[in-house]
Amino acid sequence: MDSSKVEDRTLSDILQFIAPGTPLREGIDNVLRAHTGGLIVVGYNEKVQELVDGGFRIDCMFSPSSLYELAKMDGAIILNEQGNKILFANAQLAPNPGIPSTETGMRHRTAERVAKQTKALVIAISQRRTVITLYQGNLRYSLRDISVILTKANLAIQTLEKYKIVLEQSITNFGLLEFEELVTYHDLMQVMHRFEMVFRIKNELLSYLSELGAEGRLIRLQMQEIMTDMEIEAKLLIKDYISEGEKDPEEVLVRFQGLSKAGVIEDGVLLKLLGYQGYVHLEETISPRGYRMLNKIPRLPPIIIENLVHRFKHFRSIVSATVAELDDVEGIGEVRAKKIKEGFKRILEQLISDRHI
Numbered sequence: 001m002d003s004s005k006v007e008d009r010t011l012s013d014i015l016q017f018i019a020p021g022t023p024l025r026e027g028i029d030n031v032l033r034a035h036t037g038g039l040i041v042v043g044y045n046e047k048v049q050e051l052v053d054g055g056f057r058i059d060c061m062f063s064p065s066s067l068y069e070l071a072k073m074d075g076a077i078i079l080n081e082q083g084n085k086i087l088f089a090n091a092q093l094a095p096n097p098g099i100p101s102t103e104t105g106m107r108h109r110t111a112e113r114v115a116k117q118t119k120a121l122v123i124a125i126s127q128r129r130t131v132i133t134l135y136q137g138n139l140r141y142s143l144r145d146i147s148v149i150l151t152k153a154n155l156a157i158q159t160l161e162k163y164k165i166v167l168e169q170s171i172t173n174f175g176l177l178e179f180e181e182l183v184t185y186h187d188l189m190q191v192m193h194r195f196e197m198v199f200r201i202k203n204e205l206l207s208y209l210s211e212l213g214a215e216g217r218l219i220r221l222q223m224q225e226i227m228t229d230m231e232i233e234a235k236l237l238i239k240d241y242i243s244e245g246e247k248d249p250e251e252v253l254v255r256f257q258g259l260s261k262a263g264v265i266e267d268g269v270l271l272k273l274l275g276y277q278g279y280v281h282l283e284e285t286i287s288p289r290g291y292r293m294l295n296k297i298p299r300l301p302p303i304i305i306e307n308l309v310h311r312f313k314h315f316r317s318i319v320s321a322t323v324a325e326l327d328d329v330e331g332i333g334e335v336r337a338k339k340i341k342e343g344f345k346r347i348l349e350q351l352i353s354d355r356h357i
């Protein structure tokens with residue numbers, strides 16, 4: 001972590017910094033189990049220096065066992081910014097008592113005040129209650145039991161799988177509409193909302209994963225396996241429907257996933273995201289460029305897909321083009337032109353058999 005940007009640490013950065021699998025977390029967990037309690041300040045900036053009174057200068061490399069041993073003493077342990085060195089132990093901290101604190105015990109009050117006053121990350125390990133509380137600036141976060149988060153993450157994976165099925169059905173029906181040239185903005189919005197649901201669960205999973213650290217390895221793999229295809233489909237959908245202009249579909253996808261962190265996204269916001277300004281009649285039809293369907297044809301190089309879209313502009317024109325017209329496109333000979341026609345036929349047959357009524 002960049003030591004010059006302490007205040008910029010987000011909760012997710014902090015959670016990753018002390019996630020299971022890190023030496024710091026191993027040390028904290030040891031202190032928690034030993035019921036000695038602990039008060040740890042990460043970073044020895046000028047403001048922290050002003051508050052430290054007494055204690056021993058240690059200056060040794062961080063190790064989980066030394067943290068555990070030093071926590072047996074009263075007072076606070078001070079680490080460097082990176083958390084890989086123990087600088088002081090048995091330090092008394094004297095933050096401004098006028099800083100408001102909602103905590104009752106002295107350890108936690110001190111932790112909250114030091115965090116507010118110095119912006120350093122302060123970790124309080126309770127002696128009586130097995131709770132680890134993090135403070136930084138005005139942020140306060142109690143770590144949850146790993147088994148509770150694992151259960152929640154597993155439930156989220158199951159939900160993601162269910163949503164993926166619903167999304168796939170919706171994409172199949174949408175594909176048929178594309179072949180029939182019947183897609184309306186309303187249909188496009190419906191598919192985008194299904195993607196939104198999937199992204200929402202993904203965002204929830206990501207927040208669990210930053211807290212789970214190494215313990216979340218398998219869940220991360222499962223999530224990636226489920227999401228990879230979906231993200232490719234979403235990017236191609238955006239490429240198909242993004243309004244004319246300079247916008248980068250990749251960037252739109254990132255923004256789309258970011259928007260899914262907040263509440264429900266209105267149609268108007270989604271349309272704006274795709275570059276449509278002003279009033280859009282949702283029942284009006286809209287034609288895709290064809291990237292998504294062309295990508296389903298085996299062994300069709302990206303450059304050929306670009307040439308096709310560039311020449312015909314719309315999917316419907318590519319589908320209705322004759323072999324001779326396709327043959328005329330750069331990089332396409334008669335054999336490939338026939339393969340493209342054959343490819344569309346097969347995709348359509350597949351869509352009809354998978355159609356969800």
Ligand SMILES: Nc1ncnc2c1ncn2[C@@H]1O[C@H](COP(=O)(O)OP(=O)(O)OP(=O)(O)O)[C@@H](O)[C@H]1O
Pocket residue numbers: 037038039073074075076091092093094104105106107108109110125126127128129
């Ligand atoms: N200003 C301080 N500087 C350094 N350490 C402190 C300070 N205040 C409290 N502590 C540490 O906290 C310990 C106990 O405090 P207290 O029991 O009041 O805290 P608490 O917030 O109720 O926490 P716990 O849940 O662990 O009991 C002290 O023995 C000391 O090690």
